[in-house]
Amino acid sequence: MHPQRWGDPAAATVLPDAARGLVELAFGLSESPAATDVALPPVGTDEVVLEALRAAVGAQHVHVDDETRRLRTRGKSTPDLLRARVGDLVDAPDVVVRPGSHEEVAAVLALAVEHHVAVVPFGGGTCVTGGLAARRDGFAGLVSLDLVRLDRLLEVDEISMTATLEPGLRGPEAEALLAEHGLCLGHYPQSFQHASIGGFAATRSSGQSSAGYGRFDQMVVGLRVATPRGEWRLGSSPANAAGPDLRQLVLGSEGAFGVITAVTVRVRRLPEVKVYEGWRWSSFAEGATAMRTLVQSGMLPTVLRLSDEAETGLNLARPDAIGEESSGCLMIVGHEGTRAQVESRRAAVTEVLAGLGGTPLGEEPGRSWEHGRFQAPYLRDSMLDVGVLVETLETATFWSRADALYAAVREALERELGADGGSAIVLCHLSHVYETGCSLYFTVATSAGDDPLGRWGRAKAAANDAIVAQGASITHHHAVGTDHRPWLSAEIGDLGASVLRAVKADLDPTGVLNPGVLIP
Amino acid sequence: MHPQRWGDPAAATVLPDAARGLVELAFGLSESPAATDVALPPVGTDEVVLEALRAAVGAQHVHVDDETRRLRTRGKSTPDLLRARVGDLVDAPDVVVRPGSHEEVAAVLALAVEHHVAVVPFGGGTCVTGGLAARRDGFAGLVSLDLVRLDRLLEVDEISMTATLEPGLRGPEAEALLAEHGLCLGHYPQSFQHASIGGFAATRSSGQSSAGYGRFDQMVVGLRVATPRGEWRLGSSPANAAGPDLRQLVLGSEGAFGVITAVTVRVRRLPEVKVYEGWRWSSFAEGATAMRTLVQSGMLPTVLRLSDEAETGLNLARPDAIGEESSGCLMIVGHEGTRAQVESRRAAVTEVLAGLGGTPLGEEPGRSWEHGRFQAPYLRDSMLDVGVLVETLETATFWSRADALYAAVREALERELGADGGSAIVLCHLSHVYETGCSLYFTVATSAGDDPLGRWGRAKAAANDAIVAQGASITHHHAVGTDHRPWLSAEIGDLGASVLRAVKADLDPTGVLNPGVLIP
Numbered sequence A, B: 001m002h003p004q005r006w007g008d009p010a011a012a013t014v015l016p017d018a019a020r021g022l023v024e025l026a027f028g029l030s031e032s033p034a035a036t037d038v039a040l041p042p043v044g045t046d047e048v049v050l051e052a053l054r055a056a057v058g059a060q061h062v063h064v065d066d067e068t069r070r071l072r073t074r075g076k077s078t079p080d081l082l083r084a085r086v087g088d089l090v091d092a093p094d095v096v097v098r099p100g101s102h103e104e105v106a107a108v109l110a111l112a113v114e115h116h117v118a119v120v121p122f123g124g125g126t127c128v129t130g131g132l133a134a135r136r137d138g139f140a141g142l143v144s145l146d147l148v149r150l151d152r153l154l155e156v157d158e159i160s161m162t163a164t165l166e167p168g169l170r171g172p173e174a175e176a177l178l179a180e181h182g183l184c185l186g187h188y189p190q191s192f193q194h195a196s197i198g199g200f201a202a203t204r205s206s207g208q209s210s211a212g213y214g215r216f217d218q219m220v221v222g223l224r225v226a227t228p229r230g231e232w233r234l235g236s237s238p239a240n241a242a243g244p245d246l247r248q249l250v251l252g253s254e255g256a257f258g259v260i261t262a263v264t265v266r267v268r269r270l271p272e273v274k275v276y277e278g279w280r281w282s283s284f285a286e287g288a289t290a291m292r293t294l295v296q297s298g299m300l301p302t303v304l305r306l307s308d309e310a311e312t313g314l315n316l317a318r319p320d321a322i323g324e325e326s327s328g329c330l331m332i333v334g335h336e337g338t339r340a341q342v343e344s345r346r347a348a349v350t351e352v353l354a355g356l357g358g359t360p361l362g363e364e365p366g367r368s369w370e371h372g373r374f375q376a377p378y379l380r381d382s383m384l385d386v387g388v389l390v391e392t393l394e395t396a397t398f399w400s401r402a403d404a405l406y407a408a409v410r411e412a413l414e415r416e417l418g419a420d421g422g423s424a425i426v427l428c429h430l431s432h433v434y435e436t437g438c439s440l441y442f443t444v445a446t447s448a449g450d451d452p453l454g455r456w457g458r459a460k461a462a463a464n465d466a467i468v469a470q471g472a473s474i475t476h477h478h479a480v481g482t483d484h485r486p487w488l489s490a491e492i493g494d495l496g497a498s499v500l501r502a503v504k505a506d507l508d509p510t511g512v513l514n515p516g517v518l519i520p
Helices: A017-027 A047-057 A066-070 A078-085 A102-115 A171-179 A197-202 A284-296 A309-314 A339-355 A364-372 A376-385 A399-418 A452-469 A485-507 B017-027 B047-057 B066-070 B078-085 B102-115 B171-179 B197-202 B284-296 B309-314 B339-355 B364-372 B376-385 B399-418 B452-469 B485-507
Strands: A095-097 A118-122 A142-146 A153-157 A162-165 A220-227 A230-234 A259-266 A273-281 A303-307 A329-337 A359-362 A388-398 A424-430 A437-447 B095-097 B118-122 B142-146 B153-157 B162-165 B220-227 B230-234 B259-266 B273-281 B303-307 B329-337 B359-362 B388-398 B424-430 B437-447
Touching: A047 A095, A047 A102, A066 A095, A078 A376, A078 A388, A078 A452, A102 A118, A102 A142, A102 A220, A102 A230, A102 A259, A118 A259, A153 A171, A162 A171, A162 A220, A171 A197, A197 A259, A230 B485, A273 A284, A273 A339, A273 A364, A284 A303, A284 A329, A284 A339, A284 A399, A284 A424, A284 A437, A309 A329, A309 A424, A329 A339, A329 A364, A339 A359, A339 B339, A359 A364, A376 A388, A388 A399, A388 A452, A399 A424, A399 A437, A399 A452, A437 A452, A452 A485, A485 B230, A485 B485, B047 B095, B047 B102, B066 B095, B078 B376, B078 B388, B078 B452, B102 B118, B102 B142, B102 B220, B102 B230, B102 B259, B118 B259, B153 B171, B162 B171, B162 B220, B171 B197, B197 B259, B273 B284, B273 B339, B273 B364, B284 B303, B284 B329, B284 B339, B284 B399, B284 B424, B284 B437, B309 B329, B309 B424, B329 B339, B329 B364, B339 B359, B359 B364, B376 B388, B388 B399, B388 B452, B399 B424, B399 B437, B399 B452, B437 B452, B452 B485
Parallel strands: A095 A142, A118 A142, B095 B142, B118 B142
Antiparallel strands: A153 A162, A162 A259, A220 A230, A220 A259, A273 A329, A273 A359, A303 A329, A303 A424, A388 A437, A424 A437, B153 B162, B162 B259, B220 B230, B220 B259, B273 B329, B273 B359, B303 B329, B303 B424, B388 B437, B424 B437
16 A cells, blocks of 8 residues: 555655755655555444435445545644554544535534534545544544535626635636636645645635735635534625624634535636746845835735745755755745736836845746645655655744744754754745735754654644744644644633634534534 | 714704705705703612722722713614604613723623623714614613723834724824824724724724725734633734634624723824825716726725715715715725825726726815715714704625615615605715625615604615615624614524624623624
């Protein structure tokens, strides 16, 4: 059995020679752990329940075979990959169910309540925070609710510039359906090729073009949700004052309140022109100030991303150039829109960046970034193959606190990963900016050692502690899952946690939805 | 005793002759109802409670005199004004308490829980949806929690471009404090001169410059809330994926979940230049298409407002010119920012509007609008004085549904107000636009008749029914209060109402906070 890896096997990265040399220098190379041929836990769900599920969605859409169950076990964090490599599949669902409509989702939820079976909504399976590893204790089984058959573009409204999408659509599928109408969503997280519309909504996803197209939660204007207590529709208007905005309570609920069965999003016209270019800054601080100046002047490009000195040095923003020598800090600036929009915005942004001391590098670094923008997760597998653990984590804060947060997280990671005499490389980029602040995205490479799960677990905990101590967010766009859950109360307060539990108890009184995920 | 009226008596409007003639023609003129000299209900709160409140906030900040209580009775809707005119003060609070800090607010809430006294948070008192008319049945009294002493600018962060404001600050006070730092908020609802920061947050307010500065809920990045269960702080970062955005649950909670004691908002540099100008369109539909084109092209000016033919004809967008002849549909377009920003944006917007067939009217209509932008509520009192009831209501929808909504609401109002042979003028403007939709703001003038409260109540109910039938929002920025509460479940669903009740029960278990307001 091939160990569980990222994405499409055909697209897997071959570690470039330059990178291989660099990795060997830093960590030494070791053999990949042997892929263990392990059996899954037996199906723990009663035949009565399986029969009821078959009646609800059709027998051909209820799967108990090992391969289907294995591929819906956990997500794609490095700990997930490590557990899969050593044959730990204890979190495998008992059964994978593929409903074909809102009504079938509702029927599965009704059965789950009746038989007290836990339900894990499954979209693209790209979660990196343990959001698919629900607690199964106390439940009569665990159903992976695979939404892949909910893959339709239900409605396009070209006057309002909205589209209603089903949750199982993958990023490229959604964009392809919209492109037939000359429209796009513009949501390109690194997981774009595999992640789903429902997942984007349930996790408050943010994409690489968030500066121009906004976060996914800013795109959503309407939601249809199946809950154990029935259907819930939201979205009378773009914005209103009819009490709290309850859409913002469903967005980020990670399957714990209900299953999103349709999402109405704001769409845009397909851009005529896309131009991505590189700029070099002498320091991370200078580049960050330039980003802040742009956003606070209302002059945001579509893509804006700045690598720190270490990430620039390793060329991680450009996976095809990893290991090539580089200096200073690389900024990627992208403009999309009509030809006229791109020309005028590019001219204005160029004037500001040049005025602040940036060096234009032309379009080559931009093309290189665009080419490699979805490749980094593949690289992670290649590095694991040679005994190097690579993982990422991200946070967000206000501009005035970004320097201190950057230092504190780096320090925590380097301290913890160096504690046993190991070594670590910590890289960072800023890739989501707001008028008042930004996200910091860290990539960590370290020797896997004998106990990679333990090493990374301690490092991640130290980073989370540092983030919380800085008053920042424990996650900008990776969501909470089970991995961040112990730190959530520190961020939203005990009352925030209490409110989440109250909402959960109201919508899911028997607690069958994604138990143990999100809610502290 | 002078009947309760809008705002500052010195600024009261004298009905212009042209308007007076027009009103006489439409409705006839009648005498103002005699201002009745009425006594308030006796203070219904025990002396023990009053003593405890005095101990909590200082005796000089606990008021039981008639005038202080009367001025905190209900808000400023036309029904509120009508009830005050006929001496109906049954909703008067027993006592007005003015805490000076978060801790004192918390102490008052603790006393309210202990003695089961209802608490109505009071900011500027400009509510037009009955949000200050809490239910008192079953409570040992009703406290108006006047936040006027919480009037400090607590912190300015010029790097992050945020400021932390206390909730009792009125619009002009907040802007004046920020202006000392060269900053501004840019939030100018019609109630700006009297309404408070806490009220803006608690009601999801939206101002006349929302196109450029955003809705108030988009400005808020942090909140401090006093609840019966303790302090709640939110706002780790501009945006994140740490579960649902709970700030959006507090925004719009209308005092039912807690009392907002500090608000951290995104601020902007004071604009160097402000230019407001007029454009004429041959029809409302053409003007609306122009607005939609601008917002969907990412070319929003700071202010964008379009009056329909009827409103343009009456010049209600320009109160100093009411009654002057006018034709077509007037659009106000305002640009604020640096000189360079205003020049380039104005040029781009002008090109689009001219290309779509708009006729530029120069800056005079813009200046006239700016001069009168906060005056309309005064006019309402002058009209009531001559027996004409003027009231407003607003809704929001997606662009593709705006025409049908416009027709349905007009039809409902005209039908209901014409049912007893009375007459009505229904005017409308669009003053808040989004990529996917807009708000519709209606002004209604009708003969008051013998039973103005009954007439308006039936008309408002007919309008709300029409709005709900169209799937639109029952309120774009006036909030829910008690007046919209019967229609809220139709908009957010029974599950939405259930979730609000669950959150309420969690944060305010004994239900002392603004009982009967918002939550269905």
